[in-house]
Amino acid sequence: MRLMDKAAIVVGAGQTPGHAIGNGRATAILFAREGARVLLVDRDLASADETRVLIEREGGTASTFRADVTVDSQCKAVVDACVERFGRIDVLHNNVGIGAGDQSITEVSEEAFVRILNVNLKGPFSMCRHAIPVMRAQKSGVITNISSIAAVAATTTLTAYRASKAALNALTQNIAIDNAAYGIRANAIMPGLIDTPMAIEGNAKRLNIDKQELIEQRGKRVPMGHMGSAWDVAYAALFLASDEAKFITGVLLPVDGGQSCRVG
Template sequence: MFELSRFSLEGRVALVTGASRGIGHATALGFSRAGASVAITSRKQPDVDAVADEIRRMGGRALPIASHGGRMENHAALVDAVVKEFDRFDILVNNAATSPAMASVLDTEERLWDTIMNVNLKGLYFLSQAAAKVMKKNGGGRIINVTSSDGIKASQGRSVYAISKAAVIMATKAFAGELARDNIRVNAIAPGAVDTRLLNNIWLNLPEDQQETIRSQIAEAIPLGHIGAPDEIVGAMIYLASDASSYLTGQTILIDGGVSVG
C-alpha cells in the first residue's frame, strides 16, 4: 500500500538556487516543512540570510550562500559547502535563471545571449555535474531543473530565454539517462505564468493601469482563471524530490493552469 510518508523529505539535504524570492523561496520553505535541511542561494547575501532566518523561525535548518549561477568556479565550492554543513547532499533544485531584457531575434545582441545562457544553461549543467559527482559517491540523489512553458512554445521577444529553457528540457533527459543506474533521478518542472518578479518585469515599464490590464488579460487567457502563485509549484517539487516519484526520471511536468490544453 502507498504510504504518505513517501512524500517526506525528513533527514534529506537540499540545495535550492535562486531561493531569495519567487518559486525558489516557496520551494525552500516547502522542503523545510517536508523535513529537509535546505541550502539556499542567490547573488545577494542579505536576501538569502533573510530566507534562512525565516526557515529557522519555523524550526528548520538552513544554510544561506551568496553564489552567482553564471560563474562556473562557484559550483564545486557550493556543493562542498553544503556537504560540509550538513554532511550529505540529496536534492539539487536548479531554479535560478535570468531574463534581463526582451529583444526580437533581429535585435538580440551577443551579450544578452551570453548572460542568459551562462546562468540558465551552462550554470545549470555544471552545477548539476558537481552535485551528481557527490550524489553518485553517496549512492543516489535527485535533481530538479526549472524550465518554462516558454521552452516548449516560444513567446515573442524572449527567444534566447526560450532557447535556454528548451535546452534545459534536453539537459534533464541527458543527465537522467546517464545517471539512472547511479540512482540519481533527474526531472524538470515547466511553469507557465507565475506571479513573481521575473514575470512582472515584463511589464514593469508600463504605467500602472496598463500593468493591471495586462495582468487581467493574462489571467483570463488561463483556463484555471488565475496567474499561478509560487506555492502552486511546490507540491510538484516535493513529489519530484521525494520517494513518491521513485519510478520517474527524465520527465518535464508542465504546470501552466491549463494553457497548453488549448
C-alpha cells in the first residue's frame, strides 16, 4: 500500500493491442494495487475501460476519461476531472508516446516530425502546466514523464522521437527546479528495449519480420540478454511516485538492463 489514499492520473492508460501488457496499463494496475485511486486517461476510451475492468476485478478504484494529449483544453479537462472525482492530484504519470512515421533526418516527413513532437513533448507540457497549479496549492505532487534511452543515445531512424524525448528530459528537469519549493517532484523514466505491443507488434509490421524473431533480436542488444517488461517500468514509476522517493527530483532514470551505459 505504497500509494495509499493517493489520487493518480495515468495518461495513456490503455494500450496498443498485442501479445504483452503496455507500460501505461501495467503502471495503472500497479498504482491501484498499491492503494491509489487512478484516473485512466486515453484517447481510446475502450482501451482505458479495459484497464479499468482489470483494476476493478482486483478490488481497486479507477475511473476513465477520454482525452487527446495534443489538445490543450482536453488536458485541462483531465485535471478538472481528477479534482472533481478524487479531490486532489498526488501523481501525474505521463506515459503517452509515439514513434510511428519516424525516419532519418533526410527521410522523415515534416508532418511526422511535428506529429511526434506534438504528442511526445507538447502532450506532457500541457498536462503538467494544468496539473501544477493544483499541486502547488496542495504543496505536494509527483510528476513522472515516460521518456526513453533514445533521448541519450542516437539511433539514425529515430530523429523526431529522440528529439522529443531529449526535450522531455529537459522539460522534466525544468519543472523539477521550478517547483521544488512547492513540494512538487518531477522525474523521467527512460525505458530501454521493453517487450510491449507498441514496440513489438508495431516494429514487426514495419520491418516485415516475425514477432518472435524481433523479440530475440532485441533481447540480444541488451547487456542483461533480454528485454524488460512493462512491469519493470511500472515498478520504477511506483517507487518514484511513492513517499520512499521524497528526496528524489530532476532524475532521468534508465530502466534498460544496462543498455545505455554500454560502450561498444
